[in-house]
Amino acid sequence: MIYDIAIVGGGLTGSLTARSLAARGRSVLLLEARPLGHTEGSSHGTSRIFRRAHPVPIYADMASRAQHLWRKLEDDSGVALLTTTGGLDYGIDRHPRELYEAVRANAVTCELLSAAAAEERFPGMRFPTDVLFQPDAGHINPNATIAAALAVAETDGADIRIGTAVEAVEHRFGNVSVATSDGTFTARHLVVAAGPWLPEILSRTLPDIPDPHLTVTEQNIFHFTETMAPGHWPVLICMHHRTFYGLPSGADGGPEPALKVGRHDPGVATTPASRSGLPDPHTRDLVQSFVDTWLPGLASTPVREDTCLYTNTRNEDFLLDRRGPITVASPCSGQGAKFAPVVGEMISDIALGLSKTPDRFALSAHL
Ligand SMILES: Cc1cc2nc3c(=O)[nH]c(=O)nc-3n(C[C@H](O)[C@H](O)[C@H](O)COP(=O)(O)OP(=O)(O)OC[C@H]3O[C@@H](n4cnc5c(N)ncnc54)[C@H](O)[C@@H]3O)c2cc1C
Structure with missing residues (x-):
């Protein structure tokens, strides 16, 4: 054939x-x-971030189309795949105000919150800047x-x-x-x-x-148990000198509700055959310090950890x-x-x- x-x-x-x-x-x-x-x-x-707030129009448009297609696949398969939690973007390098204007121009519903308003709305989180809130962000189960x-x-x-x-x-x-x-x-x-x-x-x-010119990097992931508002955390991107992301862990975090937190900045260059499979202590320290400073509603020690490979274009x-x-x-x-x-x-x-x-x-x- x-x-x-x-x-x-x-x-x-x-x-x-x-x-x-x-x-x-x-x-x-x-x-x-x-x-x-x-x-x-x-x-x-069991968890990856879904969000439509992208400053580049082609990606914003693709994310909007993807949202419909996730729901279509859910209908066709009878399996829940995309969970809506809301999503937050913040940090001085995320430029929340400019992102808010760009995202609104791409017809994505969003709101700009002061740090104080965001802290009131999301117990367990602290914010260094204004926060872009996007209500239909969430996480998917790969x-x-x-x-x-x-x-x-x-x-x-x-x-x-x-x-x-x-x-x-x-x-x-x-x-x-x-x-x-x-x-x-x-x-x-x-x-x-x-x-x-x-x-x-x-x-x-x-x-x-x-x-x-693709570069493969080994990325580290850490799961922190939710001690405040368990089961009600949004997804987040924080670009404040370094870039961190967070999202509900799903089953990957263990039996208690947990948040998966990682650094988006590329990790150590590797190959699938030569990767270590072990989180590196320096990244663990950085992630733990990020959690201690900005996410006081999480336990301060990860309950689980893992690595995963990014394939990066330049x-x-x-x-x-x-x-x-x-x-x-x-x-x-x-x-x-x-x-x-x-x-x-x-x-x-x-x-x-x-x-x-x-x-x-x-x-x-x-x-
Ligand atoms: C830690 C981490 C966190 C991430 N977080 C997010 C997120 O929050 N939001 C988001 O949008 N994206 C996220 N991503 C990115 C996203 O997960 C990837 O873009 C996506 O999974 C890539 O899928 P893929 O099918 O291209 O690659 P893969 O999932 O690696 O699949 C490639 C497959 O090819 C198979 N294969 C390889 N060689 C052969 C061969 N010779 N013959 C047959 N089969 C072969 C492999 O076994 C493998 O199963 C994250 C990625 C990582 C690593």
Whole structure:
């Protein structure tokens, strides 16, 4: 059989792309090397921030479209995926007032609060500046999303192969031949959505595609039990000399309600094969000090901790582009999860030749 599209990778990007293509009646093969829910890449766990407050219009527009598509996937799968908690942006480097104007110009509902008003509204939090409040921000559950997207795609006819590693790719007679740990498959087009493995796959199996200069970094995550207002915390981005984020942990934080707190600034450069898997003590100290100073409604010692991989482009813009029968997708830089359903639609359009890559997501923008 010749599939219309084969996809390498069953993280958020690959599984939402499979869901989009299968819903359009295309024959889809998804090849994922590792077990579902594995913790070696970027999409594992139960919590990622969803927010529409983005100063750049294309991302603000994508987030609005994504919000509808999250709800559509919830309807189609019968699984709750996006929880609305409200979201806060603050800190001198976040420029809350300017962000407020930019976000309102993008037609996103939001409010600008003084630090005192925000402290009254959000017990357990202190603020160094004014605060942008966005009511429809919240968090998504990546593990549940991947399972839901693959189940819906499978119902629509997609062939999902978990535990099947792509080893080599060859162009043959206008098609793409994909050699895997479980035999060779042929497709008219290949989407490579391999997260932090993308740099290695490009250099090893697709040397004709120009190097987009991706850097993989190991990020640290810490879960702090909520001692005030348990179960009622918003998501937050604080850029005050350093950039921290926080969001309800879901099951990742253990049985008690907890907030997941991390630094967004890129961590130590690494590869999936050489990562340490261990949070580094310096980042733990910085995160703990941030929590002690600004989040007094959390316990001051993390109850759990973990690491995860970002795949970064040089300017944090996504890479979604096509060269002949191959589409490469790196929608990460630590901000890709919220857009996953709309990115799945965009990758499908690009792979099917239905729309051109937006300039800032083109390979040429990353060379
Ligand atoms: C700590 C952390 C916090 C984050 N927080 C947020 C957030 O709050 N909000 C937000 O919007 N985004 C966030 N992100 C970013 C978001 O999680 C990522 O953008 C997204 O998960 C990327 O998914 P992916 O499918 O591209 O990559 P991955 O999830 O890594 O998936 C790639 C898959 O490809 C598979 N693969 C690799 N090589 C092969 C091969 N040869 N054959 C077959 N399969 C292969 C891998 O096994 C893997 O499952 C965060 C990321 C991290 C790491």
